[in-house]
Amino acid sequence: MPPANRTEKRKQQTRDHIIRIAVELFQHQGFQATTMDQIATEADIARKTLYNHFSVKEAIADAYVRDQSMALAKANRQILDRHPDTASRLLAALDKAYAWVETNPELARICLGYRMKNMWHGDGSENEETGTQGLMAEILRRGQKAGEIRTDIPIKLLLLQIDVLRGSIVMDWLRDRESFKLRREIARTVDLFLYGATGKKR
Amino acid sequence: MPPANRTEKRKQQTRDHIIRIAVELFQHQGFQATTMDQIATEADIARKTLYNHFSVKEAIADAYVRDQSMALAKANRQILDRHPDTASRLLAALDKAYAWVETNPELARICLGYRMKNMWHGDGSENEETGTQGLMAEILRRGQKAGEIRTDIPIKLLLLQIDVLRGSIVMDWLRDRESFKLRREIARTVDLFLYGATGKKR
């Protein structure tokens, strides 16, 4: 769905332009070392325009990651039909998601902190399902239909849980990439998510 | 364990003084409306001294909540022996914790966002178990000994999960205090934590 009128298109363009320039700077100098001033100058726009689009620096990283996530999720929707049950779908989806994180650890970290903070403060607009989250949500919905996932908990809360577990894996992995067996940790985490802290039947 | 030397004692004193003054201001004017400048002026110390103790405003709220949480947890350690199993202990502990949150919703919210953000960025020093977390950790350890809690997941990760679930309850409750049945939600959340997203046996 391309933007209807030219105004929207122009706005989109500056937005995309900002993201492109900013991410370039982030990757060259690091997120912390890049200032909003610098981004505005490099993008050749007024600082205020930059703030009109993104009120804080983290939001730029977040927007970028969302775009990436969107594309990724689109390519991974096949997971839904190629796997027989919720557990294997979650495993597959997480596996794909981490392949991306591995290539952008810093932005992934920034983004995670930003989202967690906004989860409690935000007006809800920032909490829209990103690509990967949308995929996860669909997996959970199918799981509910199949009777594999409980229906007395809002999907939103389940998604939050997955996000946090996902985040903790990323962080552990970033701390010590050598000894960390990513796939094993993912499997363990999915198990925790599905069967809880008891890990056994009631 | 009172501070050993006078230097430490003085430092503690200014720190406590800052917290006392700041929280007073927070409760009178709100957190957002209170500036670091104002806190420094009211506390009659240099702004830089304030920043030496707390590098961001949220850290003051966090320190206060930690102190409160410490006292609370101390008073609630009896829960460990007065309840027969992990589930009822968790329920009781969360129940007590929320009684406090109800009296300080704003600070609770600030603090939660701050911790969530720092969970991934922090150097670990801020992630020390607070009072309530310490109690939760003890509950989980006893649960592991009794075979009620799985041992293949680090306690730290389980605590994180509880924190997030706790947080989501608080937020939902803050959004709509009328229709929200706090006790029922707590029970549901504990169930989710213990038995996972499937909610049934494997």
Add this chain to the structure above:
DNA sequence: ATATATAATTACACAATGTATAATTATGTC
């Protein structure tokens, strides 16, 4: 096509945040 409304961008000013540096004061140690 022209006038009018709307929305993005801009320039400017400002309050607040957070950091860096060096001087000053209080405390601990010899």
Add this chain to the structure above:
DNA sequence: GACATAATTATACATTGTGTAATTATATAT
């Protein structure tokens, strides 16, 4: 009492984020 250490302070500064009003580009109605 002399020296080292650590907290506090004064000062200056870069950065962040917001508020206001002017300017430009686009959309819409006549």
